[in-house]
Amino acid sequence: MSWLPSLITNTPEDGYELAIKLSRMAVKKTQPDDAVRERLRPDYANNADSLTRASQVVATNFQTVVQANDCWRVRD
Amino acid sequence: MSWLPSLITNTPEDGYELAIKLSRMAVKKTQPDDAVRERLRPDYANNADSLTRASQVVATNFQTVVQANDCWRVRD
Amino acid sequence: MSWLPSLITNTPEDGYELAIKLSRMAVKKTQPDDAVRERLRPDYANNADSLTRASQVVATNFQTVVQANDCWRVRD
Amino acid sequence: MSWLPSLITNTPEDGYELAIKLSRMAVKKTQPDDAVRERLRPDYANNADSLTRASQVVATNFQTVVQANDCWRVRD
Amino acid sequence: MSWLPSLITNTPEDGYELAIKLSRMAVKKTQPDDAVRERLRPDYANNADSLTRASQVVATNFQTVVQANDCWRVRD
Amino acid sequence: MSWLPSLITNTPEDGYELAIKLSRMAVKKTQPDDAVRERLRPDYANNADSLTRASQVVATNFQTVVQANDCWRVRD
Numbered sequence: 001m002s003w004l005p006s007l008i009t010n011t012p013e014d015g016y017e018l019a020i021k022l023s024r025m026a027v028k029k030t031q032p033d034d035a036v037r038e039r040l041r042p043d044y045a046n047n048a049d050s051l052t053r054a055s056q057v058v059a060t061n062f063q064t065v066v067q068a069n070d071c072w073r074v075r076d
Numbered sequence: 077m078s079w080l081p082s083l084i085t086n087t088p089e090d091g092y093e094l095a096i097k098l099s100r101m102a103v104k105k106t107q108p109d110d111a112v113r114e115r116l117r118p119d120y121a122n123n124a125d126s127l128t129r130a131s132q133v134v135a136t137n138f139q140t141v142v143q144a145n146d147c148w149r150v151r152d
Numbered sequence: 153m154s155w156l157p158s159l160i161t162n163t164p165e166d167g168y169e170l171a172i173k174l175s176r177m178a179v180k181k182t183q184p185d186d187a188v189r190e191r192l193r194p195d196y197a198n199n200a201d202s203l204t205r206a207s208q209v210v211a212t213n214f215q216t217v218v219q220a221n222d223c224w225r226v227r228d
Numbered sequence: 229m230s231w232l233p234s235l236i237t238n239t240p241e242d243g244y245e246l247a248i249k250l251s252r253m254a255v256k257k258t259q260p261d262d263a264v265r266e267r268l269r270p271d272y273a274n275n276a277d278s279l280t281r282a283s284q285v286v287a288t289n290f291q292t293v294v295q296a297n298d299c300w301r302v303r304d
Numbered sequence: 305m306s307w308l309p310s311l312i313t314n315t316p317e318d319g320y321e322l323a324i325k326l327s328r329m330a331v332k333k334t335q336p337d338d339a340v341r342e343r344l345r346p347d348y349a350n351n352a353d354s355l356t357r358a359s360q361v362v363a364t365n366f367q368t369v370v371q372a373n374d375c376w377r378v379r380d
Numbered sequence: 381m382s383w384l385p386s387l388i389t390n391t392p393e394d395g396y397e398l399a400i401k402l403s404r405m406a407v408k409k410t411q412p413d414d415a416v417r418e419r420l421r422p423d424y425a426n427n428a429d430s431l432t433r434a435s436q437v438v439a440t441n442f443q444t445v446v447q448a449n450d451c452w453r454v455r456d
Contacts, residue, residue: 002239002240002241003241004239004240004241004244005239005240005241006240006300007240007294007299007300011078011080011081012078012080012081012082012083013078013079013080013081016080016098016101020102020105022244022287022290023283023287024283025244026248026282026283026286026287027279027280027282027283029248029286030272030273030279030282030283031273031274031279036273036274037279040274040275040276040279041276043275043276043277044106044276044277044280045106045107045112046107046112046116047116047119047276048116048117048119048120048123048126049119049120049125049126049129049277050276050277050280051103051106051107051113051116052103052120052126052129052130052133053129053277053280053281053284054102054103054106054280055099055100055102055103055106055133056129056132056133056136056284057280057283057284057287058102058105059098059099059102059133059136059137059140060136060284060287060288060291061287061290062098062137062140063136063139063140063291064287064290064291064294066083066140066143066144067143067294067295067299068294068299068301071083071143071144072082072083073144087154087156087157088154088156088157088158088159089154089155089156089157092156092174092177096178096181120182121182121183121188122183122188122192123192123195124192124193124195124196124199124202125195125196125201125202125205127179127182127183127189127192128179128196128202128205128206128209129205130178130179130182131175131176131178131179131182131209132205132208132209132212134178134181135174135175135178135209135212135213135216136212138174138213138216139212139215139216142159142216142219142220143219147159147219147220148158148159149220163306163308163309164306164308164309164310164311165306165307165308165309168308168326168329172330172333196334197334197335197340198335198340198344199344199347200344200345200347200348200351200354201347201348201353201354201357203331203334203335203341203344204331204348204354204357204358204361205357206330206331206334207327207328207330207331207334207361208357208360208361208364210330210333211326211327211330211361211364211365211368212364214326214365214368215364215367215368218311218368218371218372219371223311223371223372224310224311225372230391230392230393231393232391232392232393232396233391233392233393234392234452235392235446235451235452250396250439250442251435251439252435253396254400254434254435254438254439255431255432255434255435257400257438258424258425258431258434258435259425259426259431264425264426265431268426268427268428268431269428271427271428271429272428272429272432275428277429278428278429278432281429281432281433281436282432284436285432285435285436285439288436288439288440288443289439289442291443292439292442292443292446295446295447295451296446296451296452296453315382315384315385316382316384316385316386316387317382317383317384317385320384320402320405324406324409348410349410349411349416350411350416350420351420351423352420352421352423352424352427352430353423353424353429353430353433355407355410355411355417355420356407356424356430356433356434356437357433358406358407358410359403359404359406359407359410359437360433360436360437360440362406362409363402363403363406363437363440363441363444364440366402366441366444367440367443367444370387370444370447370448371447375387375447375448376386376387376448377448
């Protein structure tokens with residue numbers, strides 16, 4: 001099964017989780033070695049600027065997901 | 077209850093606050109340890125470039141919130 | 153009164169000023185201490201890359217303001 | 229044949245792969261020497277911030293691909 | 305007279321020039337001292353990454369200008 | 381003749397080339413001296429993060445070009 005069967009989610013919160021997933025997947029595609037990614041984790045999880053950069057990527061992907069879901073307007 | 081029940085806010089100012097919330101949540105999801113985030117706070121709160129980077133994330137999320145609220149047009 | 157009663161401005165120039173205000177507000181929300189922000193000012197006001205980063209934030213917020221004002225089309 | 233015959237893809241996952249391709253192509257156009265790019269690979273594949281930056285580029289290109297595919301709405 | 309009377313330009317090239325103007329104005333608003341900005345110029349004009357960052361700001365502002373001009377569609 | 385007579389291109393690949401041209405032109409406008417730009421070239425062409433930053437600018441400009449061409453939809 002696809003890791004990304006659809007951009008549609010039921011709720012904004014689920015959409016935000018999808019944005020996080022999209023952000024991590026690009027990292028995984030660039031560095032497929034799980035052990036290396038795990039080793040790098042403290043480098044950014046304990047660095048303020050790295051966390052802000054990660055938040056920037058999520059913000060960009062969240063824009064995409066929100067648009068795909070038409071802002072969940074009909075569900076509000 | 078969801079931390080993000082909706083992207084709709086009553087006012088632009090509330091929308092801006094939501095953008096800040098969205099920006100911080102990605103940090104929290106990447107570094108869930110409250111104590112670590114608290115310890116990192118001085119690193120960026122006292123660094124001009126870090127504050128600018130944080131402002132960039134808020135700007136991106138604010139774009140999303142503004143679009144979801146259709147620029148609060150009907151309320152103006 | 154709200155610091156952001158509306159995203160609507162009379163002119164593009166006013167819209168640009170609003171974009172600057174939005175950019176600074178995120179910094180203020182992250183570092184509310186006026187004295188600290190004042191102390192940090194020379195760090196970025198005298199650094200070329202810092203100024204470029206600040207300009208990037210303004211550009212992003214200006215996109216938002218322009219969209220909210222429908223590019224001031226009817227007023228042109 | 230063109231390396232980019234179309235922005236249309238069958239699925240979101242294929243669209244994500246296209247976003248990665250678009251991200252890498254700009255690098256290739258700037259540094260066409262395969263050997264140099266190969267030599268640089270460990271520099272970013274083992275650096276947390278570099279991976280986040282790469283993810284940011286993919287996020288931006290994915291926005292473009294999603295829009296071109298109208299969010300795959302009719303196919304959902 | 306306003307430095308930004310309108311976002312409308314006659315041609316794409318004029319629009320690009322306006323994007324550059326918008327990018328520089330944010331720097332000027334942050335660092336109004338002409339002499340300081342002049343002194344900083346070599347710092348970024350001779351640094352590859354600084355030039356790329358400057359190009360990023362122009363790209364963002366150009367998006368805005370292009371949208372305001374509806375891509376100059378009726379004029380093509 | 382203008383270096384940017386139109387944002388319209390025949391194909392997505394041509395649009396991508398235009399995005400690269402737009403990205404480079406901002407650098408050229410900031411640093412007009414060909415010799416300096418040539419001297420700076422190894423600085424970014426041999427640096428992984430610099431190449432990623434360059435790719436980010438292209439991605440942003442490509443968004444603009446894709447939108448101007450309405451995603452080449454009628455031509456697909």
